[in-house]
Amino acid sequence: MPRRSAIFISNRAKNHAKLGVGRQHPELLYADFVRRAERFGFMPYFSFSYYLNDSLREYLTSADIERFMSLENRYVGNGEEFEAFQEALVSKQTYKRDYQQRPVFLKRKDYLLSLLADTKEAEARVSVSSSSA
Incomplete structure (x- = not known):
């Protein structure tokens, strides 16, 4: 309801x-x-x-x-260095527009999207090799 x-x-x-x-x-x-x-x-x-x-x-x-x-959760906050972000298991980002326009956020976003793209490519390769077997 x-x-x-x-x-x-x-x-x-x-x-x-x-x-x-x-x-x-x-x-x-x-x-x-x-x-x-x-x-x-x-x-x-x-x-x-x-x-x-x-x-x-x-x-x-x-x-x-x-x-x-x-x-240990290897937490990293909004203002910490990019290298710390790459090693983190938990990262607090914010929904606030001014932060989302900052270079630090854009770099983090690009990094995460590249990881997703790499994962999708790897899954596709596994799927193709499984179906051809």
Whole structure:
């Protein structure tokens, strides 16, 4: 059923406070937080992560989750050097137009698109060689 009213995406502390979650909330949040937030007219910015947390909780033990959360993610932020970006497993980009027009973002975008193109070429080669066998 379609929504009757629009919701907005927010990571504002005052919206989270409506649900009893402070900025330094010590525990993981889960999908129920997203569902409760929707009743207040917003969708948490990190909703995907809260659904992921639910999946982890369903299929992994507490010890497994703790090990998973302690893994290095090789995070890189918007302003870091391109070389760090190439080695990262996690990279926060932004949707803001001024950032998307900067050389650093355009270089990162070109790099990721080239990786996709290389992957598609490799898949095509594998597909051709499999069908000719």
